[in-house]
Amino acid sequence: xxxxxxxxxxxxxxxxxxxxxxxxxxxxxxxxxxxxxxxxxxxxxxxxxxxxxxxxxxxxxxxxxxxxxxxxxxxxxxxxxxxxxxxxxxxxxxxxxxxxxxxxxxxxxxxxx
Amino acid sequence: xxxxxxxxxxxxxxxxxxxxxxxxxxxxxxxxxxxxxxxxxxxxxxxxxxxxxxxxxxxxxxxxxxxxxxxxxxxxxxxxxxxxxxxxxxxxxxxxxxxxxxxxxxxxxxxxxxx
Numbered sequence: 001x002x003x004x005x006x007x008x009x010x011x012x013x014x015x016x017x018x019x020x021x022x023x024x025x026x027x028x029x030x031x032x033x034x035x036x037x038x039x040x041x042x043x044x045x046x047x048x049x050x051x052x053x054x055x056x057x058x059x060x061x062x063x064x065x066x067x068x069x070x071x072x073x074x075x076x077x078x079x080x081x082x083x084x085x086x087x088x089x090x091x092x093x094x095x096x097x098x099x100x101x102x103x104x105x106x107x108x109x110x111x112x113x
Numbered sequence: 114x115x116x117x118x119x120x121x122x123x124x125x126x127x128x129x130x131x132x133x134x135x136x137x138x139x140x141x142x143x144x145x146x147x148x149x150x151x152x153x154x155x156x157x158x159x160x161x162x163x164x165x166x167x168x169x170x171x172x173x174x175x176x177x178x179x180x181x182x183x184x185x186x187x188x189x190x191x192x193x194x195x196x197x198x199x200x201x202x203x204x205x206x207x208x209x210x211x212x213x214x215x216x217x218x219x220x221x222x223x224x225x226x227x228x
Contacts, residue, residue, distance in 0.1 A: 034216060043117075043204055043219035044156075090156065099144050099163050099210045101217060105155045 002027040002093045006104035014112050021076040021107045023091030033074040034092040086111045117220035119205050125226045131193040134223045138207030147190050148204040195227045
């Protein structure tokens with residue numbers, strides 16, 4: 001089975017500072033990896049995904065993530081955050097070609113003016 | 114495309130009443146998922162369907178919960194009887210499942226309050 005660990009439940013960061021949200025996964029088979037964002041009172045929205053190929057994946061809103069197979073990690077980064085990035089971020093994993101995703105517990109990013 | 118559509122967006126009911134949540138997936142998608150989100154337990158997968166067939170319902174809390182997908186464009190999640198601890202936001206998501214194509218698209222959610 002697959003599982004995801006998001007090490008930080010809350011991350012406060014000042015506006016225009018860089019941020020990294022950590023995600024580690026566990027799986028004995030090949031996986032797909034995803035980051036979703038949830039703004040207040042909304043559903044989850046896909047930020048980016050890793051399926052295969054280049055380990056550096058770029059997503060919407062200036063976010064990127066790097067797949068590191070040896071460290072079983074898929075950390076999310078942004079070089080300069082905005083107030084509008086304040087939201088909950090979820091990392092998710094699935095077995096390649098499988099139906100369901102396994103979500104982490106989420107990291108609440110708060111951008112401080 | 115309108116995305117995943119859920120109704121109602123908000124539901125307030127009294128303990129013991131039946132509650133039905135509705136979902137219309139994105140056209141062409143072959144998998145549908147029901148999630149529940151609470152502060153205490155986070156995001157939980159309740160059940161998912163593939164080609165209208167329930168594949169895994171191990172996340173359904175108890176017999177009070179039931180889900181159906183009579184066709185590719187409609188699904189319901191029913192709670193009968195409802196209890197205050199069922200208060201949560203319920204999300205429906207859909208995806209086209211295949212090699213390289215299984216990201217899920219979420220609806221806006223139904224906020225359920227059971228008094």
